[in-house]
Amino acid sequence: MTPATGTQPALEPVQCCRVVPTRMPELLLLSLLIGSCFLPAEIISAVMLLLFLLLIADPFGEGELHRFPGMMPFLLLLLAGLLDAPGNAARDVAKDLWYVGNAAMTLWVAFLAARKMEGLTGILRIFLAAGVVVAFIHLCRFAVDPMLLSSSVIEIRTEAGVGYLLPALGLGVLLADWRYGLGLVQNRIPSWLCGGLCLASVTLAFSRTLWIALLTFLLVLVGLSYLKQMMKAAAVAGAILIALMASPLSDERAEPGSEATFSEKITNSLAELRVADYEDDSDIHRNWRGFESYRALQTYAEGGAWTHLVGKGFGTGIDLGLTMVLMEEEFDSIPILHNGYLYLLVKAGLAGVAAYLAYMFLSIRRGAAILRLQPRQARACGYLIIALTLFMLQATLVISGLFNKGWIFPGTLLLGMLLGHAESLLHEKGSVLRAN
Structure with a gap:
């Protein structure tokens, strides 16, 4: 007898074995992810804008999920930034609109594009494949x-690159696969x-941020299953962190002109974030994040109550209080921190700041909401949303x-797609409840 057409449970294992994508949306996503690691951000933003317009137009008539749950916080954020923008240089205002608007657009495009994928496994499989390709x-x-x-860490990062987030995301996806x-x-x-490929790439990137991402995935995807033990471990880690912050050893300086090793970068991680008005050139170079943060706070403090509430507006530069030279170009202010x-x-x-934190809270809340659903895929999606939001x-x-x-x-793209998939699950659950 000829089998009936349609989705057959017996075929699902064969589909899950497929790693190389074949459908057009999957190929487009794979190309976009790999390209984002090697192409200028301007090109990727232009592609995202075209995809945004296409998905909003929705020529295929699947428009029930056009509303992006995080739209309101981003609109408030854009409004606050534009209130005092008049008077600032138009080019600088456009840059800030790009920084903030690009994040919102990427999340929205990913949210809408999640409907075009083959469920959660289709989404995660693409990110895993992209992570492996970039790691290779x-x-x-x-x-x-x-x-x-x-070679030294600086030479390695100069010649081989500073590392890529995709291999770390690939490892996070594999953790979810192994766990669920x-x-x-x-x-x-x-x-x-x-x-192994992804881990080797992360290791040779000598990037603290990549290890933070891996640790966050590990703690959320695996650690939450052993919550009591993890709370004890977190208490110990917190005590060590406080001790490092208070320790004078964490503020040791390397000799001027010397190249810091990766272990020295780790040791100096807390010190370089310490907000202070560094005056020595070597201190400014070594603790640049802390110095620029100090100058940002000074810039913010110059305003009154209204400025404290809505800021100085997009296009405002952070005055450094000195002139620096980068690539033969002098500058005394910076547009971003x-x-x-x-x-x-x-x-x-x-x-x-409140609008941004509100969006992050909504993301964690959405992840927690689908944890209540029974399927393993739903729980994996929920924990991945929480892990990615905490990493962000x-x-x-x-x-x-x-x-x-x-x-x-x-x-950002993975977070948006996971939120889109979560919205589909919650929408489907609501439809079932209304039908009953």
Whole structure:
């Protein structure tokens, strides 16, 4: 007898074994993810704008999920930044609109595009494939020039790149696959090979931010299953963190002109975030994040109550109080900060910071909401949303978070797609409840 047409449960394992995407939306997403690691951010933003217009037009008639749940906080953030923007240089205002608007647009495009994917496994499989490809390209640079492995951290990062977020996201996806049995890669050996490539790329990137991402995925996806033990571990880690912050050893300085090792970068992580008015050139260079944060707070403090509420507006530069030279170009102010919270504080005030945190809260709340659903895929999606949001909160402190238009782009895209999938699950659950 000829089998009936339609979706057949018996075929699902074969579909889960497929790692290479074949459908047009999947190929487009894979190309976009890999391209974002090597192409200028301007090109990726232009592509995202075209996709945004296409998805909003919705020529295929699937428009029931046009409303983006995080739209209101971003609209408030944009409004706060534009209130005092008149009078600032139009070019600088446009830059800030790009930083903030690009984050909102990426999340919205990803949210809408999630409907075009083959469920959660379809989404995660693309990110895993992209992470493996980018990790392989990164490692090929060491294969071409093995002497890089004996070079200093600065030389390695100059020649081979500063690392990519996609391999870390690939490892996070694999953790979810191993923890919840999603069937992204059915055979164990290919799964471990994918994980090994991604881990090698993360290791050779010598990036603290990538390890923070991995640790966050590990704690959320695995650690929450052992909450009591993790609370004890968190208490110990907190005590160590406080001790490091209070310790004079954390403020040691390297000799001027010396190249810091990766272990020294780790040791100095807390010291370089310390907000202070550094005067010595070597101190400013070594603790740049703390110095620019100090100057941002000084810029913010110059205003009155209204400025404290809505900021100085998009286009406001952060006065450095000195003239610096970068690539033969002199400058005495900067348009953006490593600390995304202070960036918002200067440009959009307390209202902007509150709107941004409100969006993050809504994301965590949406992740927690689908944890109540029974399917393993729903729980995996919920924990991934929570993990990514927590990582973004941390990344906002050190690399501008969502406002980092280049390096953080794959993480922003994954967060938006997971939120889109979560919205579909909740919408489906609501339809079932109304039908009953």
